[in-house]
Every structure is written in C-alpha cells, then in structure tokens.
Amino acid sequence: DMKVTQMPRYLIKRMGENVLLECGQDMSHETMYWYRQDPGLGLQLIYISYDVDSNSEGDIPKGYRVSRKKREHFSLILDSAKTNQTSVYFCASSLGREVFFGKGTRLTVV
Amino acid sequence: GEQVEQLPSSLIVQEGASVLINCSYTDSASVYFPWYKQEPGKRLQFIIDIRSNMERKQTQRLTLLFDKKTKHLSLHITATQPGDSAIYFCSARGSALGRLHFGAGTQLIVIP
Numbered sequence: 001d002m003k004v005t006q007m008p009r010y011l012i013k014r015m016g017e018n019v020l021l022e023c024g025q026d027m028s029h030e031t032m033y034w035y036r037q038d039p040g041l042g043l044q045l046i047y048i049s050y051d052v053d054s055n056s057e058g059d060i061p062k063g064y065r066v067s068r069k070k071r072e073h074f075s076l077i078l079d080s081a082k083t084n085q086t087s088v089y090f091c092a093s094s095l096g097r098e099v100f101f102g103k104g105t106r107l108t109v110v
Numbered sequence: 111g112e113q114v115e116q117l118p119s120s121l122i123v124q125e126g127a128s129v130l131i132n133c134s135y136t137d138s139a140s141v142y143f144p145w146y147k148q149e150p151g152k153r154l155q156f157i158i159d160i161r162s163n164m165e166r167k168q169t170q171r172l173t174l175l176f177d178k179k180t181k182h183l184s185l186h187i188t189a190t191q192p193g194d195s196a197i198y199f200c201s202a203r204g205s206a207l208g209r210l211h212f213g214a215g216t217q218l219i220v221i222p
Binding site for chain 2: 004031033035040041042043044045048050058059090092094097098099101102103104
C-alpha cells in the first residue's frame with residue numbers, strides 16, 4: 001500500500017520558534033513536494049525536490065527551507081516561525097504522472 | 111509562472127443533480143491536468159486527468175472536457191451523491207519537471 005506519511009499531524013508553536021515538519025514515503029519516489037493550503041488559495045508550492053540534495057524553490061519559498069538527505073524522507077523547516085505561516089502543510093511524492101499526498105500537518109503559530 | 115483559476119468557489123446541490131466546475135490556466139506549456147478531491151480532514155485523492163492531446167475523458171459519473179485553444183477545462187459530475195461532498199481541485203503540470211500548480215478549489219456540498 002503506497003503511502004506518504006506526515007508527522008506531526010497537528011502542531012502549535014509560538015512566533016519565533018523553529019518548526020520541523022517531516023514527511024516520509026515508502027515508494028522510492030524521486031520527486032517530493034511541500035505545499036501549503038490556505039482557504040481560497042488552494043495549494044501553493046513551497047519547494048520541490050528531485051532527489052537527495054536536489055531541491056528547488058517553488059512559488060512561495062520565502063521563510064522556509066528544506067532538507068532531503070535520504071530519498072524517502074523530506075523535511076520542511078521554518079526558522080523563526082511567523083503567524084502568517086499558520087496553515088495546513090501537505091507533502092507529496094510522485095513517480096511519473098501519479099502524485100501521492102500525505103494527510104497534512106495543521107500548523108498554528110501563535 | 112502558471113496561474114490556475116477555478117470557478118465556482120462553492121456549490122450546493124440536491125442529491126441527483128449534475129454540477130459543472132470550470133478551470134482555466136495561463137501557461138500554454140502545460141500538458142497534463144489532473145483533478146483531485148479532498149474530503150474534510152483527508153488527503154487529496156486523484157479522481158481524473160487529461161492530457162493536452164485529448165479533448166474529452168470520461169470515467170463513471172465524471173466527464174472532463176479540455177479546450178486547448180481557450181486554455182479551459184470543465185469537470186462535469188452527474189447524479190451527485192452525498193459522498194461527492196468535498197473540495198475539488200483542478201491542477202496543471204507542464205514542461206517544468208514535476209511542478210503541479212493548483213486552482214483555489216471548489217467546495218461541493220450535496221444535500222441528501
């Protein structure tokens with residue numbers, strides 16, 4: 001059963017704290033993504049990774065960085081979180097046309 | 111970069127009705143258009159797709175139409191059921207490897 005797993009599912013952080021969102025996939029997919037979903041805006045691409053240490057900015061990378069040291073694992077890091085980074089974050093992986101999504105992490109920055 | 115617009119933003123219909131969701135994109139290099147469904151609190155699920163060399167694709171109660179000239183897609187859902195209640199997303203994928211751009215979504219509510 002192909003799976004993209006995100007941890008944690010829910011997170012509350014104070015403004016200025018560092019945040020680590022983790023994503024794993026068990027399909028050996030080369031390409032992985034981080035999106036954020038906000039009401040009325042759909043999903044916006046933050047970063048895309050084509051393989052280990054091969055990461056590229058998406059449409060809204062400011063305030064975020066990523067790390068991919070193993071093919072099956074892709075992390076999103078917020079250094080000094082801001083309140084406008086409150087959102088639901090989705091990780092995805094793909095092989096060819098098929099894209100598989102995780103269940104999302106709801107991050108609240110207070 | 112690619113911009114994907116989706117209308118309407120929400121729809122409320124009675125069970126059994128048909129609905130139409132419209133989507134437009136800007137980048138003529140986009141060649142692949144998957145649609146996803148997101149039920150409350152759940153992950154996005156693929157429901158149907160179309161490539162730019164096709165005009166129509168149908169699967170069960172879903173029909174997806176594509177007009178390359180106007181850069182427009184429309185998703186038709188027939189005989190709606192309460193289980194169809196979800197947010198539906200149009201997306202576009204083009205020459206930039208792997209980048210998938212989404213519309214803002216259409217919230218569909220089907221009343222029993």
